[in-house]
Amino acid sequence: LAKTTQPISMDSYEGQEVNITCSHNNIATNDYITWYQQFPSQGPRFIIQGYKTKVTNEVASLFIPADRKSSTLSLPRVSLSDTAVYYCLVGGTGAGSYQLTFGKGTKLSVIP
Amino acid sequence: DARVTQTPRHKVTEMGQEVTMRCQPILGHNTVFWYRQTMMQGLELLAYFRNRAPLDDSGMPKDRFSAEMPDATLATLKIQPSEPRDSAVYFCASGTPTGGGPYEQYFGPGTRLTVT
Numbered sequence: 001l002a003k004t005t006q007p008i009s010m011d012s013y014e015g016q017e018v019n020i021t022c023s024h025n026n027i028a029t030n031d032y033i034t035w036y037q038q039f040p041s042q043g044p045r046f047i048i049q050g051y052k053t054k055v056t057n058e059v060a061s062l063f064i065p066a067d068r069k070s071s072t073l074s075l076p077r078v079s080l081s082d083t084a085v086y087y088c089l090v091g092g093t094g095a096g097s098y099q100l101t102f103g104k105g106t107k108l109s110v111i112p
Numbered sequence: 113d114a115r116v117t118q119t120p121r122h123k124v125t126e127m128g129q130e131v132t133m134r135c136q137p138i139l140g141h142n143t144v145f146w147y148r149q150t151m152m153q154g155l156e157l158l159a160y161f162r163n164r165a166p167l168d169d170s171g172m173p174k175d176r177f178s179a180e181m182p183d184a185t186l187a188t189l190k191i192q193p194s195e196p197r198d199s200a201v202y203f204c205a206s207g208t209p210t211g212g213g214p215y216e217q218y219f220g221p222g223t224r225l226t227v228t
Contacts, residue, residue: 032214034214034216036217041222042219042221042222043116043203043205043219043220043221043222044155044203044205044217044219045219046216046217046218049214049216087155089214091214092214101157102147102154102155102156102157103154104154105154
């Protein structure tokens with residue numbers, strides 16, 4: 001299983017862009033990169049997923065360099081409601097087996 | 113808006129008692145996951161099923177935990193006997209594989225278990 005490393009915590013002011021970087025040096029060829037968001041007392045919620053280059057949706061952007069050994073989740077103009085834990089996962093269904101492991105995540109605190 | 117439901121939302125029980133947690137996955141999702149979350153260990157995968165068949169339960173203490181899917185609309189996680197160290201939030205999630213990529217998982221609200 002590919003191991004991921006991300007900062008334990010980050011602070012940001014409202015209205016700023018936040019970039020959370022995840023390292024995954026031993027990512028496999030078939031692995032995807034997926035990010036989830038978790039609010040207190042709730043289950044994680046899927047944010048975005050990508051394989052290479054850049055993916056954008058209505059919530060965030062995901063930047064993946066050519067070597068795929070890291071990825072960056074970008075949240076534009078954060079608000080207080082974006083305060084949550086963000087998890088980076090690497091893996092896929094491969095040969096039919098589930099290969100995603102949640103790490104400890106990054107606790108983002110948005111300050112007014 | 114389709115959602116994963118879990119019951120009960122909260123459970124307090126004494127050590128040694130049996131605990132059963134239930135999950136109703138989103139209709140049409142063929143894969144169901146059980147996770148446990150604690151402050152110390154974070155989010156741990158306990159087991160998962162595809163098309164109601166158990167595929168991996170290596171994260172689950174076999175001597176006291178069991179997981180089943182009696183039908184496509186119900187997944188259960190049972191602990192017998194329960195111990196204080198089982199106190200945690202237990203999440204159920206469902207999803208469907210998309211090609212070669214990983215699942216987009218939809219999580220339920222969780223069952224907060226306290227074993228005294």
